[in-house]
Amino acid sequence: MRDAVVLIMEEGRAREREQTLFYRGLAVEASERGDVELADRLNALHADEQHHLSRLTARILELGGEPEELAFRPVQVPPPEAWEEIARVREEGEVAWYAARLADPVDPVTRELFQEILDSERHHSRELGGKWMSA
Secondary structure, eight states: OHHHHHHHHHHHHHHHHHHHHHHHHHHHHHHHTTOHHHHHHHHHHHHHHHHHHHHHHHHHHHTTOOOOOOOOOOOOOOOTTTHHHHHHHHHHHHHHHHHHHTTSOOOHHHHHHHHHHHHHHHHHHHHSOOOOSOO
């Protein structure tokens, strides 16, 4: 079971990596436009997604696995007027993915982690704002 759980978490890590790159790119562009409020909002989302990635990585290590090297793939940043719609669709995809993971045969600690991330992703989907993950 451990190997299957690690594979699931690796998929989650890849998804979270994509989200971190997406929000980081948006935050940089907002900052370059001088939109400090939006940059802060996007940086908060970026921080949560980075936290998800870190928690999944740590769990793989706890299970005795070795996290895979995540490839850097540039993410296309949508224009300012379209980012919210695109981000909401992406977040809804994350909600669906983590909700489905709760039905996977995983250990209780991993299930609790998936639930915590799912709760955070639900907030992201509703509010498109971050800082929902506990330390």
